[in-house]
Amino acid sequence: MAQEVTLVADANRPIGKSAARKIRREGKVPAIVYGLGSDPTPVAVPSREFEHILHGPGGMNTLISLDMSGKQDLVLARQLVRHPVRRNLVHVDFIRVSRDVAVAAEVPIHLTGEAQGVKEGGLLEQDTFTLSIEAKPGDLPNSIEADVSALNIGDQLTVADLKLPPGVISTQEPGDLVAHVSTPVVVDLGEEPEAAEGEEGEEGEGEGAEGEGGEAAAESGDGASASSEEG
Secondary structure: OOOOOHHHHOOOOOHHHHHHHHHHHOOOOOOOEEOOOOOEEEEEEEHHHHHHHOOOOOOOEEEEHHHHOOOOOOOOEEEEEEEEOOOOOEEEOOOOOOOOOEEEEEEEEEEOOOOHHHHHHOOEEEEEEEEEEEEEEEHOOOOEEOOOOOOOOOEEHHHHHHHOEEEEEEEOOOOOEEEEEEEOOOOOOOOOOOHHHHHHHHHHHHHHHHHHHHHHOOOOOHHHHHHHHHH
């Protein structure tokens, strides 16, 4: 289920490019909080703590209790902007959520087990890596596990086959492929014709004869040269 953490934010931060640069130099990230009919609120959150949340089990679906000078807002991070080169966070959008109202999310799909078809020489391929779901914030899973143990060569696993946790529904097409086991591709290199092998053998013999003749001639030439030098 969804992780929940508390993150302290500076409320009503100054806006503008120069103010945003100053905030980043202080080790914070400019952000905006919106949703649930309330006015958008500009805030700043500490970069290191927020990055730690993003790299935790829940990732982007971690439920955050945003503490803004004593005022608590329950939020999810929904849009991140990173610097194209340095990859540090430049801006974050937080959306307010209610514990009893379902929200849309994307969660990773993890394949588990060893497919029977792989044991027989097949190749397991994953076709879908994230699943679009809806659930109440507290019911958001960190990931969806898909057991592929029963898949034989030629079998497929679709979204409809996934076992979702209670309170979670998929908004993807039921027929979307999640994984399948394909037949191994065998490349037949064939055999070389016997005639070709015979021709290669004859060529080899000819080359050997020429080589021996050449060596004999070279030895004869060396002898003549040595006689000449001695004389």
